[in-house]
Amino acid sequence: MLVAFSVAPSGTGRADGSVHDAVAAAVRVVRDSGLPHRTTSMFTEIEGEWDEVFDVVKRATDAVAPYGSRVSLVLKADIRPGHSGELDGKIERLEAAIDRQDGDAAAE
Known part of the structure; x- marks a missing residue:
């Protein structure tokens, strides 16, 4: 399964709103998990089995809790039993589709 999640505190008391x-505390948990992952400016994606992925999400959420009076968690999951390597595989298939479309457009 793939999970994309974003976790952040609120009620931090910081004037600049920076989190x-x-x-960083949440991303450290993900990196230390040993599971395949990718962090972008908005989300962290992680791949693995249900129990291990959700354990990491819970621990990442717990790591954020001390930084504010509340925690916001946004999560999206792609549950596809029997598939692995999808963190990169989905991107590779997307790029191949774009290349095919570009080739079709050039042939017209």
């Missing part, structure tokens, strides 16, 4: 230290 980078809290997000």
